[in-house]
Amino acid sequence: MSTFLWVIFPYICLAVFVVGHVWRYKYDKFGWTTRSSQLYEDRLLRFGSPLFHFGLLFVAVGHFMGLIVPQSWTDQAGVSQELYHIVALAGGLPAGIACLVGLAILVYRRRTVGPVFRATTVNDKVMYALLAVVIVLGMWNTVAGSLLNLGIAGDHYNYREGVSPWFRQIFWFQPDASLMENAPIGFKLHALTAFLLFAIWPFTRLVHVFSAPLGYFTRPYIVYRSRDERPGVATGSRAQKRGWERVQ
DSSP: OIIIIIIIIIHHHHHHHHHHHHHHHHHHHHGGGGOOOOOTTHHHHHHHHHHHHHHHHHHHHHHIIIISSSSSHHTTTOOOHEEEHHHHHHHHHHHHHHHHHHHHHHHHHHSHHHHHHTTTHHHHHHHHHHHHHHHHHHHHHHHHHHHTTSSSSSSOOOGTTTTHHHHHHHHHTTOOOOOHSOOOOHHHHHHHHHHHHHHHHHSSGGGGGOOOGGGGSSOOOOOOOOOOOOOTOOOOOOOOOSSSSOOO
């Protein structure tokens, strides 16, 4: 079971993540969108969307520092473990709260605004529920992990010596399942639900993360003209020419 959970299962999820995106892009290009619902309601969207997206951005930066950057690098930079976890707690907790509050507003909006709710697929509902679980578990691990490392509560556990090396080893195709066996249950659940989220990613609106409107920088301006006579412009006795008037 340990081998399945910490070696096989992550690769299954990552394979579905990659193949699913290729399949979605090939056979559902017109569905590759957020299915924007701003036309239906924008008051709640103006508050919920920035909170969620900016909070998620800072959460991603925190995960990069905690999972990708080895502890030896921060040690060489003179950053003590106590200082590292204080910064992680001070930065990660507000980011997680902002992300969770933003998600709650978006889900509330999606559930209470009729046209928005009707545009929500079953896959998206599952995605929202799973995303909320991942965020809550991540916040719990941020608080609990920092308190454990600072010696304030419970037995000492440094996820940068267990979870982080295991995560990096996945991309080197040498994951050591034993590194996760001694991790607290919160870290285990967070890792499993996060990989499950990656597995359903290609089949939800989350695909818009990989879309960038680069064409906006090169496309020509859209110019609107009217065939009617423009008010306030004297034409005299000259007959109107057919076609578009020249733009000055």
